[in-house]
Amino acid sequence: MDTEIELKFLVTSDVGSRLPALLQSYQISEHDQQHLANTYFDTADLALGSIKAGLRIRSQNGKMEQTVKLAGSQVGGLHQRPEYNVPLTVHSPDLSLFSASIWPEKFNVERVQQSLQPLFSTDFLRQRWLITIEDTDIELALDAGEVQSGFQREAIHELELELVKGDVSQLFELADELVKAGGLRLGAISKAQRGYRLAGFGTSPKLQMLEPLALTSADHCEQTMMALLHKGLHHWQHHEEGWLAESGERLDWLMQLREGVSLVHQTLLLFGEQVSHRVNSGWIDDLLWLQQQFSWLDRAQMLAYLTADKGHYLRRLDCQSSVLSLLEAQQQQLPDEAQLEALFYSARYGRLMLGLTHWLYRQDWRAGLVPEQTAQLAAPIVDLAQQRLNESWHVLRHSALGEPSLNGERYIQQKGKLRRNLMVGLCFSTLYQEAEHIGFRMPWLDILRGIEDLDMLSPLEDVREQLDATEGAELELWLARKQKFLLEALEQSRTQALQLQPYWK
Numbered sequence: 001m002d003t004e005i006e007l008k009f010l011v012t013s014d015v016g017s018r019l020p021a022l023l024q025s026y027q028i029s030e031h032d033q034q035h036l037a038n039t040y041f042d043t044a045d046l047a048l049g050s051i052k053a054g055l056r057i058r059s060q061n062g063k064m065e066q067t068v069k070l071a072g073s074q075v076g077g078l079h080q081r082p083e084y085n086v087p088l089t090v091h092s093p094d095l096s097l098f099s100a101s102i103w104p105e106k107f108n109v110e111r112v113q114q115s116l117q118p119l120f121s122t123d124f125l126r127q128r129w130l131i132t133i134e135d136t137d138i139e140l141a142l143d144a145g146e147v148q149s150g151f152q153r154e155a156i157h158e159l160e161l162e163l164v165k166g167d168v169s170q171l172f173e174l175a176d177e178l179v180k181a182g183g184l185r186l187g188a189i190s191k192a193q194r195g196y197r198l199a200g201f202g203t204s205p206k207l208q209m210l211e212p213l214a215l216t217s218a219d220h221c222e223q224t225m226m227a228l229l230h231k232g233l234h235h236w237q238h239h240e241e242g243w244l245a246e247s248g249e250r251l252d253w254l255m256q257l258r259e260g261v262s263l264v265h266q267t268l269l270l271f272g273e274q275v276s277h278r279v280n281s282g283w284i285d286d287l288l289w290l291q292q293q294f295s296w297l298d299r300a301q302m303l304a305y306l307t308a309d310k311g312h313y314l315r316r317l318d319c320q321s322s323v324l325s326l327l328e329a330q331q332q333q334l335p336d337e338a339q340l341e342a343l344f345y346s347a348r349y350g351r352l353m354l355g356l357t358h359w360l361y362r363q364d365w366r367a368g369l370v371p372e373q374t375a376q377l378a379a380p381i382v383d384l385a386q387q388r389l390n391e392s393w394h395v396l397r398h399s400a401l402g403e404p405s406l407n408g409e410r411y412i413q414q415k416g417k418l419r420r421n422l423m424v425g426l427c428f429s430t431l432y433q434e435a436e437h438i439g440f441r442m443p444w445l446d447i448l449r450g451i452e453d454l455d456m457l458s459p460l461e462d463v464r465e466q467l468d469a470t471e472g473a474e475l476e477l478w479l480a481r482k483q484k485f486l487l488e489a490l491e492q493s494r495t496q497a498l499q500l501q502p503y504w505k
Helices: 015-022 109-115 168-180 191-198 221-245 251-270 272-278 281-293 297-314 320-331 337-344 347-362 371-378 381-397 408-413 415-431 434-455 458-464 469-499
Strands: 002-011 027-042 054-060 063-069 073-075 078-088 117-133 136-149 152-165 184-186
Touching: 002 168, 015 136, 015 152, 015 168, 027 191, 117 152, 117 168, 117 191, 136 168, 136 191, 152 168, 152 191, 168 347, 184 347, 221 251, 221 272, 221 337, 221 347, 221 371, 221 381, 251 272, 251 281, 251 297, 251 415, 272 371, 281 347, 297 320, 297 434, 297 458, 320 458, 320 469, 381 415, 408 415, 408 434, 408 469, 415 434, 434 469, 458 469
Parallel strands: none
Antiparallel strands: 002 078, 002 152, 002 184, 027 054, 027 117, 054 063, 063 078, 073 078, 117 136, 136 152
């Protein structure tokens, strides 16, 4: 058995022509080019897929080999899976050639063998480099071809870096040098997963709301920090993949991607005292930068709502047609698909994802800890949760949201602060009684929704000055009524929320 440790990247089509120059400074032990044809097998009821196993036959230079990969682990784009390989003389899978010990208990090998059928194939040209760095060997494989199932086809443009032997840190350092040049995006989806989907056996990514992490009072700080970071990174990457796979209106995918980024950012801040000297300070800047790259999402969501159903929200305005035309012009100024794809394949984005993946894999925060920090990481999470919730509540109470009265502009200015506060509550919510937590949280969620509704009028404020005098006056009066109603509702919710007793005390 081999344990495959590799980084998978999806790459832009120009990477192949640039890669030889990028590798010139490295010691290349081998370099070749191979045509690989692979057929993947499973049963009609996905007996192998159900245990997260993949079975393929690979044809290469007239030789055949069957491979089974079993369930492993994944962080970001780093994949680790047990792999078993057996040579074949005929193009037909034979599970009996593998040791019986590799299969889970009660897995009926004979029944599965009798029901195996080809599901899909991959056919690609692989350029391969074996690079030696000190005592470490790393194989680079650049694949260009396609996944095929019946008449369904999907292009393959991938780069895999596999650790053959040696130090996994060298794998990440080489990857970082390549990512600096741009055009690489860490991939969470394997060729086999793409093939299953293409064959109709795998589901497309589903939009997911960010749910709280299940915690107990027995959990300690380090365990919670790792779980929150893994959850945030997975949520982020899942919705990145989903946005790229979907077509049409995809704002909700980007909103959830931003939620994942926000959870990663907030987690690093929450546990900063315990691991601050082992966190790359540039990550905080990069996470803020990335969230700024998506700051237009709020405006996009507002415009999408205002223009939906041919401007149904504006139906009572005589100037509806003029306003709708101006709003649609604003929509044309938003980042387009090509700009977003360029962000996902950019060097800064890729290095941030790669750095976080490496840090989580190595658990770097453990190195060089002083005894006090070691004790803090081993302490029950409930104590830190109460401390962080108190701090967050103090900040909120002493913000503008705690003042006697607010106008619309001041409310809108508090949107980011309230979102961060609610994220802190989400991180630790399952440590407390659900009814008490929800009862405290709901009024603040109502306030956030009210602020978002208030902010949704901002694009209309922008277009008002572009209308003629009559239409501008009509819109101004309509906006004043809307704002008055929303502010009254916000003040009622805020009064109620500020009177609530914190559930964590």
